[in-house]
């Protein structure tokens with residue numbers, strides 16, 4: 287946020303949103319509620335009557351970033367409400383910033399809104415009609431995140447999200463579908479399905495059906511995916527684990543209903559490391575499964591993330607991971623050096639990997655993957671790809687193909703002889719590729 291001295295009669299709220307897409311969805315819900323009560327929003331600290339900082343507490347580096355953001359908001363505005371993952375540890379925040387107005391944990395929308403009321407009362411007449419029915423979104427109008435559940439019932443040893451957010455709580459299928467339908471009516475062209483564990487959707491509800499339009503829809507990954515695929519927009523699946531029941535969803539992708547894209551955070555490939563990580567689906571034969579998925583749906587793009595330097599990771603384990611990556615040829619890969627997170631069981635595991643070894647392994651993994659990604663992108667040269675336009679440029683636009691999720695994957699730079707519109711989906715002929723991005727021309731003109 288910047289500083290300015292704009293003043294306004296309606297109470298104004300500033301918001302700093304840190305962390306993952308799930309936190310972004312929380313921020314959107316808070317803003318929607320406040321907007322419904324007549325609050326306005328300020329992009330500047332000093333134009334705001336109160337500032338909400340939605341924090342991330344996943345890694346120690348994210349905590350440091352969150353504390354820095356709280357410090358900045360305190361210095362520039364002084365009336366600060368802290369929420370989000372780090373809010374689950376109020377002691378750490380209050381020790382450093384005893385004057386923050388309130389500290390609330392993740393998804394505690396009510397408490398955040400109540401704290402805002404205490405800091406600055408809502409306007410007399412709530413401008414309810416100012417709220418568009420789809421709520422306020424922080425993502426561009428043409429794509430939106432759709433959160434299908436909260437929490438996680440897995441217990442990965444490096445993660446404290448279940449401690450922060452609790453066990454899996456799925457939203458009924460009808461509620462998710464109504465939100466999706468409203469978003470589509472409001473002009474959204476791409477839905478990004480998120481949760482901590484999308485493949486576990488509905489397990490806690492025992493897949494109970496709920497009524498959407500005039501039919502019963504079970505709270506089950508496949509059933510939800512099938513319904514979403516009939517909305518006529520791009521639907522992209524994030525945070526899926528390689529369980530056998532995902533095979534059926536790949537068939538839907540092959541049939542064209544869902545984007546042929548899966549974001550599967552695998553974190554490692556060596557069995558002993560996966561066991562020490564306590565990863566979901568650690569016993570599945572993932573490489574075979576990935577190969578089968580590609581036979582079913584040859585255009586499938588797979589993104590994943592990996593951790594190097596996990597306690598006990600040997601040179602052999604790391605070599606196994608590199609070989610696995612070469613065999614799997616994943617389209618996009620993110621890599622993290624293991625970092626202890628306070629409260630995570632992995633911190634007590636023996637075999638800490640020295641920082642310089644972590645750094646070397648990180649470099650080797652990224653170099654290996656860069657060569658794989660470049661090879662895969664090169665294969666696309668000469669092909670035709672559907673591209674969703676994210677932003678306009680002097681000669682055309684920057685967009686994304688079905689293989690690219692916003693913000694985390696690559697882009698497609700397209701030139702066009704006709705004017706393009708943000709959110710439009712065009713067909714582009716791919717002319718060249720570099721390490722991460724594609725370049726093409728809108729076909730048919």
Ligand code: SF4
Pocket residue numbers: 438439440441442445446447448482483566
């Ligand atoms: S699946 Fe594992 S890493 Fe992901 S939120 Fe659940 S416990 Fe954490």
